[in-house]
Amino acid sequence: MKPRVLIVEDELEVAELERQAFERGGFRAEVVTSASRALERLQTLVPDLVILDLMLPDLDGLEILKFLRFRKELTQVPVIVVSARGEEVDRVLGFELGADDYVVKPFSPRELVLRARAVLRRLHPEEKPQVIRYGPITLYEEEFRVEVEGKELKLTPMEFRLLATLISSPGRVFSREVLLDRVWGYAYEGYGRTVDTHIKRLRKKLGSARDLIETVWGVGYRARVLHD
Numbered sequence: 001m002k003p004r005v006l007i008v009e010d011e012l013e014v015a016e017l018e019r020q021a022f023e024r025g026g027f028r029a030e031v032v033t034s035a036s037r038a039l040e041r042l043q044t045l046v047p048d049l050v051i052l053d054l055m056l057p058d059l060d061g062l063e064i065l066k067f068l069r070f071r072k073e074l075t076q077v078p079v080i081v082v083s084a085r086g087e088e089v090d091r092v093l094g095f096e097l098g099a100d101d102y103v104v105k106p107f108s109p110r111e112l113v114l115r116a117r118a119v120l121r122r123l124h125p126e127e128k129p130q131v132i133r134y135g136p137i138t139l140y141e142e143e144f145r146v147e148v149e150g151k152e153l154k155l156t157p158m159e160f161r162l163l164a165t166l167i168s169s170p171g172r173v174f175s176r177e178v179l180l181d182r183v184w185g186y187a188y189e190g191y192g193r194t195v196d197t198h199i200k201r202l203r204k205k206l207g208s209a210r211d212l213i214e215t216v217w218g219v220g221y222r223a224r225v226l227h228d
């Protein structure tokens with residue numbers, strides 16, 4: 001799956017150039033234009049990387065960096081800090097607060113993408129094609145292939161990603177909002193039924209393995225914890 005990058009940048013032109021560069025570079029990129037929007041988005045999104053401008057209209061970007069570093073699900077998310085200030089104090093503070101790289105404006109968006117790749121490579125030195133084995137299910141992420149007891153299933157891309165998300169963390173309950181966000185890339189209220197419909201179809205296709213996907217009433221779905 002493409003790595004997801006969250007770009008926090010209030011200058012719309014810069015943000016758009018960065019977004020395009022990342023999309024071209026094989027990322028899924030999303031832009032938020034203020035600190036408060038960033039904090040809101042990070043309630044549900046766990047990106048693979050954050051590009052963080054320090055000079056934001058509503059709050060110093062360093063506050064977002066602190067938030068990322070103190071929130072359990074987000075501490076591992078690498079951050080590249082972007083600043084027009086280029087002052088030593090920012091650089092030092094940024095690294096102290098756990099930034100992974102520091103770029104001074106102006107810079108070329110392509111350079112930023114290269115730096116981003118370097119940061120991700122440092123974190124995941126030998127990323128292998130991912131195979132998830134879960135009970136009778138084997139899912140080959142890169143080949144977009146699923147087998148149940150050795151027999152191949154025909155899944156749509158959304159069903160595939162839904163299944164991959166659930167079985168990569170057995171026992172973890174995913175709310176409809178989080179699933180929408182992870183699988184469809186957006187989280188709008190009122191779209192929960194989309195998830196339900198896809199789960200229904202997915203279960204049907206899973207056949208004998210259908211009961212491994214459990215409904216947690218009032219919350220969402222999870223892949224059963226297997227004891228064997």
Ligand code: CA
Nearest residue numbers: 010053055056
């Ligand atoms: Ca700015």
